[in-house]
Amino acid sequence: MLTQETKLLLIGQVTDISKIPIRTIRYYESLGLLKSSRRTEGGFRQFSLDVLTRLAFIKRAQNLGLSLEEIGNILQVYDQGQAPCGEIKEKFEDKVLQIDRQINQLLTLRSEIEGLLSGWKNIGDHHEDTICPIIQNKTYSRSQESRLK
DSSP, X not given: OOOOOOOEEEHHHHHHHHOOOHHHHHHHHHHTSOOOSEEOTTOOXXXXXXXXXXXXXXXXXXXXXXXXXXXXXXXXXXXXXXXXXXHHHHHHHXXXXXXXXXXXXXXXXXXXXXXXXXXXXXXXXXXXXXXXXXXXXXXXXXXXXXXXX
């Protein structure tokens, strides 16, 4: 009777194929994102081929803005035999809201900086207590001074 032996990869082989550093793979394993199948007699980690799919998933999820903690939660759902797509959808909806807030904050910042730049030509005399009048609005500087006295 022939038995089909599952091919196991050493951590160096996983690194060569995935282009993910050994240190990162060990870190992911310490977080529980990856599991080595077993170790050789010499103590080297061995991984099944599915580790490559898992690493690709982790990297793609990170590129889409998910944290390693979020990815770990998703992988736990998957490891329990359930499809984690519902959790992923919720996380992405939250990410879209977060991105929208960041865009609004950046647009506000841009507007403020453009306002400062438009006043660039109107720089008055330089006072010793002022580093740059564009940033240090005179009314702000004077109100700060009065609080310190």
